Amino acid sequence: MEEVLISLKTKRSTDFQLPADSAYYQILLFKGAGSFQIDFTPYHFSDHTILFLSPYQHLQWLSPEDLEINVLEFHGDFYCIEYHKKEVACNGLLFNNIYLFPHITVPENDFHEILALFRKIGQEKDACDWCSTAVLKAYLQLILALCSKEKNNQLQNITPDEPSLEDIAKFQDLLEQHFLQEKGIAFYAAALSLSTNAFSKKIRKQFGKTPTQLLQDRVVLEAKKLLHLTNKTIKEIAVALNFEDEFYFSRYFKNKVGVSPAHYRKAVGISIVAK
Template sequence: MLIDIQYLNSSAFEDDFQSPFYQIIMLKEQRNFAVDFTNYICPHYSLVFLSPYQHFDLYDLDSRLIKKLEFHGDFYCIEYHKKEVACNGLLFNNIYLSPFVTVTPALFEEIESIFCKICIEKADDSPFSESVLKSYLQLILALCSKVKSRQLINTHVYQDELTVGLKFQKLLEAFFLIERSVQFYAHELALGLDSFSKKIKRELGKSPSQFIQDRVVLEAKKLLHLTYLSIKEIAAKLGFEDEFYFSRYFKKNVGISPSSFRERVGISIVAK
């Protein structure tokens, strides 16, 4: 099934959970969780967005049911539909933003009702059902992207100048393919190593080394999913000495090999 709705007990997330699907997890109450080993606390009425093979750990396990929608990239390609729903890089695939969006109780209830409609539509044998399901999914993504975008605009309105965190983001985007030492970025920002690391952790919630690693892994996932480049070509493009070193690096951080990731997640219809 390329799209599915599940009602899960918290215990279903007791172990580090990964999936080849994109996932939307509805959390009605405040919850503690980790995505890619970074801890978060989300308020009431939040939705967590996970890309394929992101690590997810839910804490405070209890009997409360959690609603989860998952869909495969072959069913709905977020890159292909980026003009209609700008969720790629906003809800999914952005290492700098929190992986959740908090909405109003009314919107949370509306999204819950769309989840129910998806469950009903899945049972329909109509030849139009797939189109209806995609429309429901697109509506959820569009509603959440709209909220997230507004929240980011409101945050940036009050920033008169670039913070150390924002400067680091710009530097990392420019140099992550060739510079992976924390010392390089600290030097570029004219800061001591310890001071730089503490500022980034305080402003962005993760250490500089974690951001560097996450950015390399994100790029590797993009190249595996959005191109037909061979593993060897991807390794070279990312600056690894050889494909074997790259494969070990990828498996250590993602949990599966690059070839397995490509096989299970698939190659996007926008691949060139």
């Protein structure tokens, strides 16, 4: 079964007009200019772009131009991001980070270098009678490491104004500390000595999302981690996330992700980290 847990496809951007649920991590390479929407948040892109999607994220293409997209998909059973985070340093940088854009613009040479590795995976997959899982994982690990390095370089070159940076960093720290208990934005606005209106405008300008969206994204991210990385029951996860009961948690999760926690766990699997 392992040979079906990684695949390479070439699609047209018109194929992404409707959200498509997938239990796979996806890396998309394309060039051009336009916009797309992920989980109802719009993003703009230009030039040579790499986009990173986690399981059950919803992608909708907004641009009318039909672009060619190279899509590499892999399942957590094939390559566990959490288990290999030391090797590729991409957990939370390329995938599952609610504070960062899900895509990067890369120089043309780097784009073609990563595209060449995509094609090597495709060639290895075509030789299905004798393809090596170790070789496929090595190519994938190199792709992730190169992407992680490029994204980290770009983050280090960002120089926002200092007062804004201080507030944003404080908000992120507060959210990480209190998202399970404090699910209203008034708490975070008051901690920054801002009105809720000024606070909301500042956060939306920085992240392209409202504070409420970020709070909900953080809860959902924690739920996904617990479902994938632990053997906790749905009831235990609901308690850990401070929900009234497992049924309310299941409704909340399905509303945000599109599938129930039980379905998500079955599709994505329980990581080797939990075993």
